[in-house]
Amino acid sequence: MLNLQPYADPQYFLLLMLGLLPVMIGLYHGRRFKTYETLISLLFIILMFTGAKWQQGVALIGYILWQLAIVFGYLHYRKQRNQTGVFVLTVLLSILPLVIVKVTPAVVLHPSLLGFLGISYLTFKAVQVIMELRDGTMKDVELMPFLRFMLFMPVISSGPIDRYRRFQKDYEQVPERTQYLGMLERAIWYLFLGFFYKYMLGYLFGTVLLPRIEFSALAARHMYWLGLSPALIGVAFVYSMYLFFDFAGYSLFAVATSLVMGIDTPMNFNRPFQAHNIKDFWNRWHMTLSFWFRDFIFMRVTFFIMKHKLIKNPIRVSQVAYLINFLIMGFWHGVTWYYIVYGLFHACAIIINDIWLRFKKKHRKQLPHNRWTEALAIATTFCVVCFSFLIFSGFLNTLWFK
Amino acid sequence: MTRRLWQIFGPVILAALLVVGILLAPLPNGHISKTRLQADAVSLSPNVLGGARVKAQALAQHYVPFLGSSELARMDPFHPSTLAAKYHRPYQPLLLGNPGTQSLTHFVDDQSELNQLKGKKVVFIVSMQWFTRQGQIPAAFDMYYSPLQLSTWLLRAKGNVADRYAARRLLQMNAPAKSTLDRQSLYQIAAGRPVRGWARLALQARLRMLNNEDQLFSRFTHSTNWRRIKDGEKQLPAKDEPQQLEQLAGKIAKNKTKHNRLGIDDTFYRQRLGHGKLASLRGSQRHFEYRYGPEYGDFELLLQQFAKNHTTVQFIIPPINAKWAAYTGLPMGNYAQAVAKLKYQLASQGFTHVEDLSRDGGQPYFMQDTIHLGWRGWLAVDQTVDPFLTQPQPAEHYHLNDAFFGTTWANTTNVR
Amino acid sequence: MDKKATVLSILNDLTGEDFTNNLDEDLFASGLIDSMDTVQLLLQLQSQLGMDVPVSEFDRNQWNTPAKIIKKAEDAD
Numbered sequence: 088m089l090n091l092q093p094y095a096d097p098q099y100f101l102l103l104m105l106g107l108l109p110v111m112i113g114l115y116h117g118r119r120f121k122t123y124e125t126l127i128s129l130l131f132i133i134l135m136f137t138g139a140k141w142q143q144g145v146a147l148i149g150y151i152l153w154q155l156a157i158v159f160g161y162l163h164y165r166k167q168r169n170q171t172g173v174f175v176l177t178v179l180l181s182i183l184p185l186v187i188v189k190v191t192p193a194v195v196l197h198p199s200l201l202g203f204l205g206i207s208y209l210t211f212k213a214v215q216v217i218m219e220l221r222d223g224t225m226k227d228v229e230l231m232p233f234l235r236f237m238l239f240m241p242v243i244s245s246g247p248i249d250r251y252r253r254f255q256k257d258y259e260q261v262p263e264r265t266q267y268l269g270m271l272e273r274a275i276w277y278l279f280l281g282f283f284y285k286y287m288l289g290y291l292f293g294t295v296l297l298p299r300i301e302f303s304a305l306a307a308r309h310m311y312w313l314g315l316s317p318a319l320i321g322v323a324f325v326y327s328m329y330l331f332f333d334f335a336g337y338s339l340f341a342v343a344t345s346l347v348m349g350i351d352t353p354m355n356f357n358r359p360f361q362a363h364n365i366k367d368f369w370n371r372w373h374m375t376l377s378f379w380f381r382d383f384i385f386m387r388v389t390f391f392i393m394k395h396k397l398i399k400n401p402i403r404v405s406q407v408a409y410l411i412n413f414l415i416m417g418f419w420h421g422v423t424w425y426y427i428v429y430g431l432f433h434a435c436a437i438i439i440n441d442i443w444l445r446f447k448k449k450h451r452k453q454l455p456h457n458r459w460t461e462a463l464a465i466a467t468t469f470c471v472v473c474f475s476f477l478i479f480s481g482f483l484n485t486l487w488f489k
Numbered sequence: 490m491t492r493r494l495w496q497i498f499g500p501v502i503l504a505a506l507l508v509v510g511i512l513l514a515p516l517p518n519g520h521i522s523k524t525r526l527q528a529d530a531v532s533l534s535p536n537v538l539g540g541a542r543v544k545a546q547a548l549a550q551h552y553v554p555f556l557g558s559s560e561l562a563r564m565d566p567f568h569p570s571t572l573a574a575k576y577h578r579p580y581q582p583l584l585l586g587n588p589g590t591q592s593l594t595h596f597v598d599d600q601s602e603l604n605q606l607k608g609k610k611v612v613f614i615v616s617m618q619w620f621t622r623q624g625q626i627p628a629a630f631d632m633y634y635s636p637l638q639l640s641t642w643l644l645r646a647k648g649n650v651a652d653r654y655a656a657r658r659l660l661q662m663n664a665p666a667k668s669t670l671d672r673q674s675l676y677q678i679a680a681g682r683p684v685r686g687w688a689r690l691a692l693q694a695r696l697r698m699l700n701n702e703d704q705l706f707s708r709f710t711h712s713t714n715w716r717r718i719k720d721g722e723k724q725l726p727a728k729d730e731p732q733q734l735e736q737l738a739g740k741i742a743k744n745k746t747k748h749n750r751l752g753i754d755d756t757f758y759r760q761r762l763g764h765g766k767l768a769s770l771r772g773s774q775r776h777f778e779y780r781y782g783p784e785y786g787d788f789e790l791l792l793q794q795f796a797k798n799h800t801t802v803q804f805i806i807p808p809i810n811a812k813w814a815a816y817t818g819l820p821m822g823n824y825a826q827a828v829a830k831l832k833y834q835l836a837s838q839g840f841t842h843v844e845d846l847s848r849d850g851g852q853p854y855f856m857q858d859t860i861h862l863g864w865r866g867w868l869a870v871d872q873t874v875d876p877f878l879t880q881p882q883p884a885e886h887y888h889l890n891d892a893f894f895g896t897t898w899a900n901t902t903n904v905r
Numbered sequence: 906m907d908k909k910a911t912v913l914s915i916l917n918d919l920t921g922e923d924f925t926n927n928l929d930e931d932l933f934a935s936g937l938i939d940s941m942d943t944v945q946l947l948l949q950l951q952s953q954l955g956m957d958v959p960v961s962e963f964d965r966n967q968w969n970t971p972a973k974i975i976k977k978a979e980d981a982d
Binding site for chain 3: 218219222223224366381382383385386387389390393394401404405408448
Binding site for chain 1: 493669
């Protein structure tokens, strides 16, 4: 049976655009064919999980039922009462499947049966809805809109992570014709930029260069202390380039497809390697994820600590919050030493970055600021980030322990 | 508004038409320069192995296919490519093979040039390490999998015993089963029917497209191997004189194997066996088994292709480094039985050019490392290959036997 | 003290800048305020003006200039 992995080959894009043609024609004439859109989205999602992947499909259905029960159960409860304990329990239940899926491989060394492509991204969306219900910024959720939001086909496998209210507004509002044409124009541009990123640059770095330089690094590992050969530096940079172009390319496809469907899904990357410091980097790299973490973990943790005056010094508060934030992000990537070290590394980097920024603020008069210091800042940030991706890649695991 | 639509989609439609046009148009093949061919012939690149254009143009000239696997990459001064280049032999090897290219990979990847080999000669280095219980490693097959070559075969297959066997084996690999078209075609052939109708048209269109891709992208093969050949040439004496070459090979090899007792190239030893790894490999091959498995049937596929095209083949069975074999506990009796079984399969069907080096693994400086020919081993190969390729050979009379595809043969050591 | 003055004094404490004549400066784009400051801002608004703003209500585009924050504070009643 036909199996279609999102954005994997030319065939997919062709079928996708054919499938979306009626949606396009509808939106061009100011109408959204909701039933057709739902059916075609379902079809593409089903085709992701055919053949050998059927177990993942079953896991997805089970997962959706689970989240439905939790979110609507909480909605029902929240309309009458608002206890912190119930809220915490609800969030824990909501992330439970993801936790099981992430922990299973570390414990029993094989993937969990509950897992499916995209589970993390669906969890982000569900948790976000629960949090907004708690805050009262969302008073109500309806079944169909919630399902549509959770299972929005272009972003189901790997994001970007949209927000319910934003998504819902776009969905209910059919764009005007000139506006829609503008969206289509952007869609085509993103699509082709994505091709260039993922299938040319990503291929160059990931398929052509990376195996060779990894091989060199492995071959030279006995000649250097801890295997820290010059080739390893090459691995760090080549892998970082591959990671960016592959993921940014994918994200562009997802945004482009959303735009074709009249939904302005937020962008995921904004020239991350031009960041002036680590903080700036996280405002440009995998933005929908880092903003999700910022809004739902970092800010909540700081808010909680300060409101309850657990720590007096605001600087300490932020440092603790950064550690918690990035540790969770590390665990989210997977329960392996290198993801967790990656999280800790970024927490330390951003804490050091903050210390530097405060120092800079105090000594603004004495410190030079010009083109060259900016270039130095960008280069330093870039190197630190690439080193963090070397940790993230897991290559050090291969280098040292395999 | 219509204008704006055109502005948005016009370029996309145009680009799509251009791409489809370029891929489906009957493009001319483009002449490959002499130096380019030299480099491609020793590149060992999967692009060359799985492609058609480079092989076709090389074989139209004085190149002779050397089929094999990892040993082809041992490019010391006595490698067949170096000797042929240095002494301006009337032939130059076209190296086809890489680590993991076993019989089934060769069977698929050599399809495009088989017709071109009618009445010509081929050198085939057969490693006994291919003949494991598993046979072709699926991951390696996938790595060298060429849809172009598979399409060529799918269009050619009639559904006879060999075709049916091949289709069944290919369905056990991963790569061909991923494409619906390939899978359905393989089922057809496995059921004894040639591919017909729409599937045939689709295969033809795809073949045309892949040929054009090969045409466009085979220009970007990058390899520095030709430099290694050139470096090797510099070390060789001006005259092609066996005694002198033997001495030089001994001298060079002695210098390269100073720091270990297995007679293995020091760089290889340091990288692959050093730092205590060797000790962990002691006795590790005690249970290695080369006598049984599907590789014998896969190998038969190639034999039948050679026979059908009246290709004369020089087979070479390289040895295993005797010290290495002893250290790792390889059961040499079983190994000898496997070699005898393979030789029976060849001789009983009329393949007479078989150079069996399998007992020479103990000769000094014969092997560059554990299982790969080097220095004097390559010279021994040259002693056979040079006359085979430079002198006319009488036509062989093949009498094929489909029983070699069977499980009975795969599981027997009884060769009488 | 009116609400405008309170907001401006909170912002002054957080950033060390006086925005009295710069009511439309983009606080996030210029890097004067980060997530941490945002939380402090929300807490100060709560303790000094009794405004209850949940974190998820905080949309950066609606809170990015002193003028917008003052407006939010004045609309709070």
